[in-house]
Amino acid sequence: MQSIEEPAVGHAPALSIVVPCFNEEDGISELVRRCSESATLAVGCDGYEIILVDDGSSDGTWASISSETSRRSSIVAIKLSRNYGHQVALTAGLSAVRGGIIFVIDADLQDPPELLGPMLEVMKDNRADVVYGQRKSRTGESWFKTFSARLFYRLLERFTDILIPVDTGDFRLMSRRICDIIVQMPERDRFIRGMVASVGFKQVPFPYDRQERYAGTTKYPLSKMVRFAMDAFLGFSMALLRFASVAAMGMLLALIGVTAYSMYSWLYLQVVPGWTSIMLTVILCSFFQLIALSVVGEYVGRIYLSTKNRPLFILDSIKRSEPR
Numbered sequence: 581m582q583s584i585e586e587p588a589v590g591h592a593p594a595l596s597i598v599v600p601c602f603n604e605e606d607g608i609s610e611l612v613r614r615c616s617e618s619a620t621l622a623v624g625c626d627g628y629e630i631i632l633v634d635d636g637s638s639d640g641t642w643a644s645i646s647s648e649t650s651r652r653s654s655i656v657a658i659k660l661s662r663n664y665g666h667q668v669a670l671t672a673g674l675s676a677v678r679g680g681i682i683f684v685i686d687a688d689l690q691d692p693p694e695l696l697g698p699m700l701e702v703m704k705d706n707r708a709d710v711v712y713g714q715r716k717s718r719t720g721e722s723w724f725k726t727f728s729a730r731l732f733y734r735l736l737e738r739f740t741d742i743l744i745p746v747d748t749g750d751f752r753l754m755s756r757r758i759c760d761i762i763v764q765m766p767e768r769d770r771f772i773r774g775m776v777a778s779v780g781f782k783q784v785p786f787p788y789d790r791q792e793r794y795a796g797t798t799k800y801p802l803s804k805m806v807r808f809a810m811d812a813f814l815g816f817s818m819a820l821l822r823f824a825s826v827a828a829m830g831m832l833l834a835l836i837g838v839t840a841y842s843m844y845s846w847l848y849l850q851v852v853p854g855w856t857s858i859m860l861t862v863i864l865c866s867f868f869q870l871i872a873l874s875v876v877g878e879y880v881g882r883i884y885l886s887t888k889n890r891p892l893f894i895l896d897s898i899k900r901s902e903p904r
């Protein structure tokens with residue numbers, strides 16, 4: 581993955597705020613104002629940078645971002661060559677951070693920047709590497725969005741091998757070491773909240789109420805939502821690949837039942853000649869096809885996981901006893 585190497589300007593800030601922006605022209609100045617205020621309160625006026633990533637917007641987002649760079653000293657503006665999608669835009673921002681703590685927030689102010697201070701407290705008190713916002717409520721969103729999001733997070737929890745907390749977006753604080761690991765993961769179909777969960781270390785929830793959008797409309801139409809859900813399921817769960825194995829087990833039960841019934845009918849009831857053998861052949865063939873599919877599925881799953889190149893393990897720390 582290409583990393584964005586900024587020439588080092590001055591000292592590294594304590595905090596980097598990363599914001600992916602796609603067609604958000606009307607909200608940028610309010611976003612920057614509120615983020616700056618919260619960051620100044622938390623780490624002082626020289627202690628932060630705000631990284632705004634324009635994900636190939638077609639409106640005046642880049643102009644708004646550029647005008648912020650000329651007005652304030654804490655802004656890093658990144659413009660992607662086209663629209664790559666939320667998760668890639670966020671990764672681009674994460675690859676440019678210089679701070680020790682990273683605050684990820686959406687551009688639409690649905691997640692209040694004022695929670696930065698309290699979240700930093702939670703991070704410090706718990707010695708946590710991640711403090712993730714967990715939505716208690718969502719205001720101003722359609723019933724469909726709320727319902728589909730609730731269902732999505734619960735299905736994900738049920739079917740993934742990694743514990744991905746429910747009702748959690750990308751609004752979070754994370755330590756630099758988590759950020760670096762996420763940026764180094766080369767997988768293309770990225771589901772960052774799942775990737776962060778998979779890294780481990782201490783991760784604590786921060787319950788909050790999600791607000792209405794400050795301006796504009798959602799940049800996640802149904803097609804993008806479906807693609808996002810597919811990335812999450814295919815990237816973190818082998819459930820769909822294992823479907824053939826589950827079906828094969830079901831078929832085995834049917835095979836036993838139908839065999840018993842066919843034999844009984846053949847012995848004691850009147851059946852059309854050839855019916856028993858056709859029944860047995862059909863069900864045996866289906867069973868073996870499903871078994872073959874599930875074997876192929878298992879191999880494909882393993883190849884798929886290997887191509888992701890996720891680290892085999894991540895060390896927290898090593899201690900050695902002192903030599904005598």
Ligand code: UDP
Nearest residue numbers: 600601602635665666669686687798799800
């Ligand atoms: N976004 C982006 N690229 C996209 C779609 C969205 O960078 O292709 C940004 C968007 O500007 C916002 C964040 O991702 O900052 C989340 O998008 P949105 O608020 O529209 O999603 P929702 O909250 O409706 O799920």
Ligand code: MG
Nearest residue numbers: 686688690793
């Ligand atoms: Mg939003």
